[in-house]
Amino acid sequence: MSSLSQDDIDALTSIGHETTQTIVCLVVEAIMYTFFFILVIMAGRIQFRKGSRLSVTMFGVILIIFLLDTAGCVLDVNNAIREITLTLTSTFPLSLSDRYASTFNLPYSISNSLFAYMICFGDVIIVWRAYVFWCYGKGRLIMILPIFTLIGTFGIAGVLSFCVARDMSTSDNFVTPPFCHHIQQDVYSLSLGTTAISTALTCYKTWTYRREIGEHLSRSNKKTRTEKIMLIIVESGVLYFLLLLEFVIGDIPKVLNAKYAKYNLTFANLVWTYIANHLLGIYPALMVILVNSQRSCLEESIISIHTMNQDIRTQDVSVQQPQVLHIRKRTYFSCV
Incomplete structure (x- = not known):
């Protein structure tokens, strides 16, 4: 017969489940963080190559997001280590259930x-x-x-x-x-x-x-x-x-309760939360890369307009229309 009380058995089961969830989530977080780090390096190269004050400012914003994400990753690792030290390796004369209860005070918020x-x-x-x-x-x-x-x-x-x-x-x-x-x-x-x-x-x-x-x-x-x-x-x-x-x-409270109604749902939701949190940081960096890497987009627009001008002149059409188009083009790209 086990010498552990039912409360200790329940606490040990919860500790085991949470440790498993934490390990998986930290692995996912490491993958997403590495991808984010690579995107930040790429965005920095693009923005500093452009050299404008606005480009450097936008990279500064991306860097702030990355530093906040880094702080969150460090905090997650710290909480994971403290969960283990407070429960499984603690030398305090407390029951296992009391040790597990002490983990609720970790700075998750x-x-x-x-x-x-x-x-x-x-x-x-x-x-x-x-x-x-x-x-x-x-x-x-x-x-x-x-x-x-x-x-x-x-x-x-x-x-x-x-x-x-x-x-x-x-x-x-x-x-x-x-x-x-x-x-x-x-x-x-x-x-x-x-x-x-x-x-x-x-x-x-x-x-x-x-x-x-x-x-x-x-x-x-x-x-x-x-x-x-x-x-x-x-x-x-x-x-x-x-x-x-x-x-x-x-x-929303009802949806939140439904997501944590079962262990499998809780596990899946926790992993998705880690992924989504990093996606919200990755998106701005990815958008800057996708937009600013197309450095020839404006030049291509000008070439297209120049080609259209030649076609219009060939067809003896008034040249006033291309001039209007050029002004309208500035409406879209004058601040890029």
């Missing part, structure tokens, strides 16, 4: 604050990409909307930091004060709004480009490189929006 700021700085890249297409003329006033939600996201992230600090000092678990109860979901929701507005604005510019300029640059249905880049931004923005939407829906 700090990761929530780091993650919130990763989202905020990721939104900076997203808003900037939308601003590139709206920086010309009076239409740029519409950028007030995503900028306003971006500022709001930073503000809510600051409040979340306060709630995390209070949670660590009082163990209130985001219950008091009342505004802390759903503060993390508020960060997700505001970021979701920023992404939705910025993606919609870019989508509109892509549509107007295709309607007013794209049809003149190519007489076939093939997309120009410029349009392909715009579509990459739109499509990736939709994917990013869906990822944030999953976080918003997943943080």
